[in-house]
Amino acid sequence: MSSWRVVFGALCLAGILLLVAVLVKVPESLPPERRQRGGLGGTCDAMGHLTRNRPFMGCALVLGSASAALFSCISGSSFVFERIHGASPAVYSLIFAVNAIGMLLAGALFSRLSLRVSVNTLLTAAVAVCLAGTLTQVLLTMALGDRFAASWICLFVVLWGIGMLLPATMTLGQDLGRAAPGAASALLGGLQFLFGAVASSVVGLFGETSSLPMSLIMLVSAALAALALVVLVRPRAVTPSGRDMIMDA
Template identity: 45%
Template sequence: MEAHPLHAAPPRRGGAVILLLALLTAITPLATDMLLPGFPDMADDLHASDSSVQLALTAYLLGMLIGQLLLGPVSDSTGRRRLLIWGSALFAVFSLLCAFATNAELLDAARVLQGVSGSAGMVLARAVVGDWYRGAEAAKRFSILSVIFAVAPIIAPVLGGLIIRASSWRALFVVLAVLSVILMAAVATGLPESLPPGQRHKGGVGPAFKAMKELLGQRPFLGYVLTFSFANIALFAYISGSSFVFQDIYDLSETEYSLSFALTAIGVLIGGAMVANLAAKAGLNRLLTLGVGVGVIASAAHAVVAVSAGNTLATSLIFMFLCMFAMGLTIPSVMTIGQEIGRRSGGAASALIGAGQCLFGGIAAPVVGAFGTDSDKPMATLMIIGFAAALLCLVAIARPWQRQGELTPGTDETAPAAAPVH
């Protein structure tokens, strides 16, 4: 394909580079989902409550929030590659700090730092794809990121369970450190810079941070960010609460829980594959609307059954599979649309998309534990709230029928930008 007019041409060995970017993105689900089977052991070992242990997830997401808001705009001024190398190196260091934590407070502090450094992989991978690709071509690459993002949760709990059985929950962080060192070496030797000096923001990082304010002033971009952010309340309520629901309520073993989680996570993979194959024909906004709609219906059904007849393992798996399928449609659609709208400040756009995900997801994670882990009602309630709010933001603010962020067929132009929000 032709080079993006504002950025460098994609590398010829683009498949290998996209795979590397996807693996960098996968660090976050690995850093969260590998821990899920170990939450009960962590609570016992650190003499902490279930909710306190779940704060380790929130602490990581807080670090991700801070890191993305810093690294995304900075990369618009300094470039992407160097920040990816430093982020991977520091992630390894802070992972080892987590491994040696002696109480929940020290673990949470180390997790914040781990999240800041780990944010480089997610925020900059999105920005790099936005630098090189547009439209349906970008959607295909973002779908690959989403598929790996889906495979990581499938593998992570199983891998986490095996590591815990062989050693302890502390060994999980050692494995993360080793993986990060490998990725750092791969970036240093195999990832070209996607934002050459001549195409970066001039005048230092100030104009780069100003770009975030300007993006939030555009109604469609704000609407898509809020849609994605609220949808992640549902996602992280499930990630945080599923280990207790499946293991404590349905009495599954660590391995059985990991397999159950993997089954539902396949829904993300299917949804992402649909976006990759149908983006050009169906349109990203239609696929996004479908995804949020399915999420509302599935989460509502799950909540109704939870407060009436009561869910069984089978019904929970069905409803959660549909919710994860909804996220599979939502994630790459929002990423592609958001990066297209903010393509002149790709790092800032990626930062805002990811920051909303971390902020809202981080709020949802401990709430599940705070309202009790002896029932699936807290998780079910948060999931319907998240998807319902996402639908409201999509319809009222983003207005998908206007097809913002989509290339007009046969041209290299997007739909006209909406007026800034006042």
């Protein structure tokens, strides 16, 4: 077993490899006639326009809130399973791996379903799964106390929903922000990790004696995602052509 510092070394190496791969193998895909000039000022102006696009900002807030739930789970689940349930590091690694595989499978399922089902419908279903999973987790913890199986199953359900939600919001958000794809990607990604960082810090403030703080933060995050979906994104039924109908603000 290595120290925790090895994790950061591995991340640094992965980042360097990704940077080299992008520089060498990923060319600029935007045609020259569609490229915008203006530097940082132009980018900020494009972001300003996007913040006034209610459906786009709804997608960004759904994504950010879901990321808050995800990062709450990542930062708090090790304490829940190892210190509260007494799981060994090897067992927790297995739990984490199973949940991660669930997220990957959910993403793969989204890619298949999106060929036949509206992205709006898939996004709504994903948010509902996350909300149901976090609510069940909170209710079971309050009624029965901390239970190993209940915690694992509920977290698996939540992460499955997030696994479908992430590509759905990215797909929808990039479509809504297609006039400025770079700025749209920056806003989606920036809010995603900002919300995640804040939620991780909040989870760490409530100690390690109960899973309820983590569960409540995840529930609040899922509820905020549902609220942003209903109020801002306002998903509609698909048109006969099979494309999503997103009403303008």
